[in-house]
Amino acid sequence: QQQVKQSPQSLIVQKGGISIINCAYENTAFDYFPWYQQFPGKGPALLIAIRPDVSEKKEGRFTISFNKSAKQFSLHIMDSQPGDSATYFCAASKRTSGSRLTFGEGTQLTVNP
Amino acid sequence: ETGVTQSPTHLIKTRGQQVTLRCSSQSGHNTVSWYQQALGQGPQFIFQYYREEENGRGNFPPRFSGLQFPNYSSELNVNALELDDSALYLCASRADMYQETQYFGPGTRLLVL
Numbered sequence: 001q002q003q004v005k006q007s008p009q010s011l012i013v014q015k016g017g018i019s020i021i022n023c024a025y026e027n028t029a030f031d032y033f034p035w036y037q038q039f040p041g042k043g044p045a046l047l048i049a050i051r052p053d054v055s056e057k058k059e060g061r062f063t064i065s066f067n068k069s070a071k072q073f074s075l076h077i078m079d080s081q082p083g084d085s086a087t088y089f090c091a092a093s094k095r096t097s098g099s100r101l102t103f104g105e106g107t108q109l110t111v112n113p
Numbered sequence: 114e115t116g117v118t119q120s121p122t123h124l125i126k127t128r129g130q131q132v133t134l135r136c137s138s139q140s141g142h143n144t145v146s147w148y149q150q151a152l153g154q155g156p157q158f159i160f161q162y163y164r165e166e167e168n169g170r171g172n173f174p175p176r177f178s179g180l181q182f183p184n185y186s187s188e189l190n191v192n193a194l195e196l197d198d199s200a201l202y203l204c205a206s207r208a209d210m211y212q213e214t215q216y217f218g219p220g221t222r223l224l225v226l
Contacts, residue, residue, distance in 0.1 A: 006155075032213040043117070043203050043217035044156065089155050098169045099213050100146060103155030
């Protein structure tokens, strides 16, 4: 059972554009929602994370929007740059399960110069 | 402060063999989680160790086993390797089992022929 569904599978944007990646979850017990960035040959690196008591969190060019009633959250990358080209994963966890992460399938982002 | 390191970086084995992967957690971190990332997919939780005890396991068979040592470094052992075990194996450490922020190592790429 896939508990976190991510879309789109791939995304191409122009430099300076906005990249939007969406995730939906099923388990309402999840209480932590991070986004990870992964470059080829590297491990995932934490970008930004949110808890369900907040509807939006912004860090630099990266923003998470969270909709608890719809069980959805999204990552917005403003002013996308070629260096942002990577695979992005949403994830979810709950403290009562020792904070193990359940990942989405990933989105391969390409930012054209 | 050193990051999470893993060894080896790459490994080729044949079906039926056994493999041991190693992980050194970030300084001061007592919790290590292992994930399997098949090509083109998100990481899947295998198990985690907290203070040398297994604390949580994903949907993986018993031939996947692990250890955590007093210095909090960890090993992942896989017996009777199957072709489908070919993947990137990631370890992640965090300061405590209930800390959400996890720091991933670069992974070990395992190929089973």
